[in-house]
Amino acid sequence: MQASIVIPSYNDAENIILCLNALKAQKTQTSFEVIIIDDGSTDNTKESIDEWKKQNVNFPVQYIWQKNQKQGVARNTGVKQATGKILLFIGSDILVHEDWLEQHLSLHKAFDNEKTIAIGLTDWTEELKKDAFRQFLDTSGTQFSYKKLKNYKETDFWHFYTSNISMHKEFFTQFWFDEDFKHYGWEDIMLGYEMSKQGAKIYFAAKAIAQHRHPLTEQDFFPDRITSIGKTAVIFQQKYPEVPVLPTGIKKIIFQILALPGVHIILSLFSKNLGWYAKMKKYYLKGIAEQQSQL
Structure with a gap:
């Protein structure tokens, strides 16, 4: 097997079928397998996959159910079952x-080294691109940031996005995802940093394109997700004090001003984007404070 595609899933029966349909449509002669790790779903994910597999599919699909243990554990579980030389995470x-798939593999052929990592381009689906909040996430770099990346050019661990990434299995298994890391945010960046310290080269594969079909709303983002990102930023900073993660100096003062009561409401009267930005900093600092209070 040349490639293994590892897919964690949780209560996402509709999307996982669309995801599999897209993989079935791959134009490739490369042998690949798909490993789905169901992280404790309570919906009809298993039944949907079982029904989908009844059709004629030219690649093996392995379904694994586990108790809910978060994405890092799920991805590790998938890798343990993988037989491909190249791992792809989506x-x-x-x-x-x-x-x-061919775009990812082409980059690995161009940079034929065990420590090569390929980052693909992830965008929203066409219907979601029209949403103002998603446009804000793009322009602010909160979700993904590709603006300064160049095709087949090296980038850094800050762009280690596990929604669309590939690497050699032999290299990955020297690291693994941190299974003690339970909060949302930073776990992929942490792994990217660890790999970079050991000589990994991360390249942008601009034509390895994927679309993100996640109806992420303002309510999904605030307060829980951003607060969690603030908490994990503290954990990251503790583990890697040499990496500037937490805001300091003028940057911290600006964030604190934006986080003052009512500021995001006032700013939103002038610009929704400014309001969202201030709100983001408010809950980010809240998460930092909550985590630091537990130290």
């Missing part, structure tokens, strides 16, 4: 383009 809400 989410169950990721719909890849028909040449996605």
Whole structure:
């Protein structure tokens, strides 16, 4: 087997079928397998996959159910079952383009080294691109940030996005995802940093395109997700004090001003984006404070 596609999923029955359909449409002669790790779903994910597998599919699909243990554990579980030389990680809400696999593998051929990592381009689906909040996430770099990346050029661990990434299995198994890391945010960046310290080279594969079909709303983001990101930023900073993660100096003062009561409401009267930005900093600092209070 040349490639193993590892997909963690949780209560995402509709999307996982669309994800599998996109993988079935791959234009490739490369042998690959798909490993789905169901992280404790309570919906009809298993039944949907079983029904989907009844059709004629030219690649093996392995379904693994486990108790809910978060994405890092799920991905590790998938890798343990993988037989491919190259690992590719996507989410169950990721719909890849028909040449996605070949684009990833082409980059690995161009940079033929065990420590090569390929980052693909992830965008919203066409219907979600029209949403103002998603446009804000793009322009602010909160979700993904590709603006300064160049095709086949090296980038850094800050762009280690596990929604669309590939690497050699032999290299990955020297690290693994941190299974003690239970909060949302930073776990992929932490792994990218660890790999970079050991000589990994991360390249941007601009034509390895995938679309993110996640109806992420303002309510999903605030307060829980951003607060969690603030908490994990503290954990990251503790583990890697040499990496500037937490805001300091003028940056910290600006964040504190934006986080003052009512500021995000006032700013939103002038610009929704400014309001969202201030709100983001408010809950980010809240998460930092909550985590630091437990030290």
